[in-house]
Amino acid sequence: MPRHQMRRNARRMRRSGVEPVMLMSDDLDFAPVAITVIGHWLWRYRSELAPFTVALLAEGAAMALHITHPTWWPIILITTAVITWAVSLFGESIGLTRGIERAYAAATLFLIGGWIAAATVLGPGNPPLPAILGIGGLATAIPWWAHRRRRARVRVERTLAAWPEIAQAVGLAGSRIQSAVVDLWGYRARVALARGQTVEDAITKLPALESALGTRRGAARVQPIPEKANRLELRVIETDPHPDAITWPGPSVTSIAQPVELGVFEDGSPARVSLLRRHALVGGVAGAGKSGGVNVIMGNLSACPDVIVWGIDLKRGMELLPWSSCLGRIATTPKEAEALLRDAVAILDGRAEMLAMQGVRVWEPTPQAPALIVLVDEYAELVDEAPAAIVSADSIARRGRAVATTLIAATQRPSQKARGNSAVRSQMDVRISFRVRERRDADLILGQGMHKAGWHADKLDAPGKFLISAPEHDMPRRARTYLLNDETVQQAAARHAERRPTLDPVSVVALEEAPGPDDADTVVAASPKGRHVRKAAQESAEEALWIALRDAPEDGISLGDLIDATGMSRPTIYRRLSQHEADGRVQQVSRGRWRARDEPNAE
Template identity: 30%
Template sequence: MFIPESDHVTSPLEKTSGHGRTRRMAAAVCRFCGRLRYELAPAAVSFGMTCMGWLHHAVGVDPAAYAGYGLGVAATAGLTWGGLKFKSGIATSLGIASTATLINAGLGAVTGPSVPSLITGGVVTIASYAVYVPWLVKTRHDRFNLQIKAAKTAPLPDGMGVNVGVPGVTGDTEEETALRRALVALGVPAVDVSRIVFTDTGWYALVTLPPGKNTSAQAVIAKRQQLQANLDLPGRLRLTEGAQANQLLVRMQTTDPLAGPGIPWPGVRISSIEEPIPIGIYPDGIEILIDIVDGHVLIAGGTNKGKSGAVNVLAANLVACGDVFLAGIDMKPGALELGPWEPNMVALADDADTARQLLVWLKSEMTRRGKYLATLRGPNGERVKKWTREHGKYIVLIIDELAELLRQAPDVASELMTLMQVSRAMGIRIIAATQSPSEQAFGGKGTDTRQQFGVRIGLPVNEPTPINMIMGTGAYGQGWRLDELDLPGKCMVSSERYFEPNEGRCYWITEHQILETSLEHASPEDDAVEDVRPHPEPDPEPDPPTSPGGGGPGGGRPVLRAVPTFPDGSRIPENRQPLWEALEKAGPEGLTKPEAVSRGICNHHTSIGPWLSQWVAAGWVKEDGKRNRAVVYVHTASRHTTAPEASVIDEESTACTSL
């Protein structure tokens, strides 16, 4: 039976010597045989009769005993014949079983422990199961149907138990009895219920359900609220699919060690990004650890459910790491969430334009780092394919409210997808938080970024719908029940470290702690420039390339300039920028297609025709008569919004310009 690690409780008996272990093993065997007493009955009878025959052989068999065995076989054979003649199934089955049993015992008495006796015992056991199993299945099926009918019409009478030896639908404990009766009332009677295991926080049991689509574990999980009402026991019911399709793990939490106003943040606990970051605790006191180096991080949950706390705990630990450059995108106007960390960041964006700029700069930094890694070789001459702190600082981008970013700037989805797919090898990590988990929040069908998040922190949600979107396909049925997390800050973490759903709670960091940590670890302006190359420097050929124009972690904080955008805020593709700028420069005089060709803007006027048609349809450009029989196109849009991009700066400059 699966035992949740966090619920394990060591009893005093488990600490005793070998004698105590022997007693526990014997008790476990007895409980196992008790639960399967009906299934083991034919084998037990056959084995018992074989042993009786061997014992008779050991004490000696006289002629009278031989005669007794012969008369017994004759009598049972006669019973079998009579049952067949008068078409009595019970008499026939009883006669066949008795004949086989007596032959087994008689042969054991004649030969003793021998190969013929063992073969006979095995054949008798197999034959008995061939008859017994169909009868047992039919009997239990009929009993289940009777229980369901009785539960729907009136209280269950005491004489209708699943276990023949136990009156009523009862178990070894009050909780097991309540669970059996609740399942019967739900229309899904249990085939078997493992012994209830009690822990410091409640109890749990593994239930085997009848085969069938309507009696599967998923079907019962979908009726969790009705099952809890049927149980009528104190606590919160949790249901999870077991190892097999018809197994259900039932947990009842009667006490919550994570309850309360919040778990205080203990302060900075790491000094390097390559160390796991503690963000909270599990009920048993073990800390929840997040490995940023292993992959990008997704933090998702409902409104006011603790998302900001988790983001700030991660940021507070990261600003204390000497091998990290921190950047941020906060889509709340004024960067209300990440604003306190601005002194610790190389860049902070608070709207769609500056967010677009920051992603463009990160993409160029990713390219620069990739070219730099290509020049490096390992100790055996192999290529270096993974960034470590030996090559320079990592970069961590924190995005607060990913859904809002992609709503305001849908054109950045491609840059974001590229960063998430490629940037890990270049030492760039993304922490994305959203309170609106949806397909649009992850870039849509064509650019879905969900699979790129190696670490997922799920916070409480108001309904089950977003759970599979946050934690992965099928997560709801596997026990990732974020809709059952009842307090802000409670969470479930999925990563390479954590595979099973386990409820924990994030630390609560106060505004005072945020301000204090930010001021303590704020980077002086003169420390902003740092070479990404290791020291002592390698001696590759050619020299390691630098960032185009410098800027960023390789040459100070990024100095930013505008990137042209269309009036709707979308970025102008590079191949269309010359034509757009020419139309702006032409002013009221406008521009014709032949003039665009003569100025080298395009090779042939047909290549720019579709672009001009789109801009005319959008109202950004208008047709204003003709010049030399060619249509004149005039730029009509007002001065457009611009988005920033990494600029060319003096590599020796140490100026730090914030967003």
């Protein structure tokens, strides 16, 4: 019986109250025990002994070929050359990812094959073949023994070989390791849980697992495997893959319809998330990297010609003013913030009304009809200093998705009061959490119960590291955001400023008709007007509408000009245009611009 099984049986007997008894016998046969011990030792150190095993196999193969087929040496050389060529070219498919590894494998195979071919002709004992085998074997063994990944793999295998004892110690008795893979930063193992055990049970035992595995604190990760509820992936990070800040490589999108790349996960894959028709919350304590995350978002959105960004920064623009050339509007005081959000709601209403009249469900962003994103830096200040603005933010959160009017809120104080008691809390589809101080703060940012499910934002150990929860990110995976220094922000803002779109005609008209104080802060630049439409003071509003449509230029007349010409309200204009279009009298030239058909069907 192997020694470790004997020790395990002894421990079980002691737990049962039975003391193990040692029997001494003069006729005890130690040969089976010695064979068992030696076999166990050879198996345990099989990786270190691999060069000697290969040398013995080469010796045996050469001896057999020399006796039975001494004329096969050309075939052996040709086969060796083919295998060496295949390994040097296609070794990556069998795990030899680095060029130096493929070169080592090819050289070793060539030396072994060449020695076997020579020994087949001359005999393995004929000098100088034994000396060549010994010296060459030792020379090729040194890189094998020194190889870091091999040593790491052996260490992991020996650690996980003790998994039954580890599982018993941490309270996951009956679970087993199915497979393990060593990577550049550590290793990951697929674990099959015992009946009745859940992934949540393993997550609660992470500190005990780290202690049993001998890792540093915070090194272990537990992630569920979607295919089966009783499977999980245990990942151990031995070397931090992102110990330093990662320089921003530049914008990853050219349209708001594409997912924005925020940073890099620990496995090297990009952390991407879609912001179209999704409200987002970015949270974290001061110094955790929240502002860096906002800069990454702005750097990508400013490169999209189909989205307009309005900014609110009640710290007098300290964070967003460097992006002012790329912002359609920016509010730095509570009064300006209230006006900006009120205007955003007016645009939302105008777009919704237009879509309803046309029977269309969603607003598809284009450079001519861009999406609108309101980015609020330090949302908690908005709640405290401009409570009236929260009503508008609530309206955007509830109704803004379909019309591509969305909200991104960033805060250092992720309390319920700081986020307001409104729909804003529940409508945030995208949650990005940088480091927080307390567990409850992780739940306030990411959602109730998320910390218990493994979203440990309080354990993030460096600025810029974050967790992201979104429909496409339902497992806790740590990532690190890109870093934009002041010079990079200035360069990106200057480069993207010339490509920023303007508001579409529907939104412009909505702003012109929006009720509210006539304040300079609420004025936005409107798109160019069409040619002046004469008013028919003596004619009815219906006749004035038809004259305006008939005299419209080739690119049509805007809704604002039609309202000026007829005195009709916007809903009435929409109804009359819809009726005329159904009768074949008018056509919509582009979004928000109309004209009469050249050959109307009726007067």
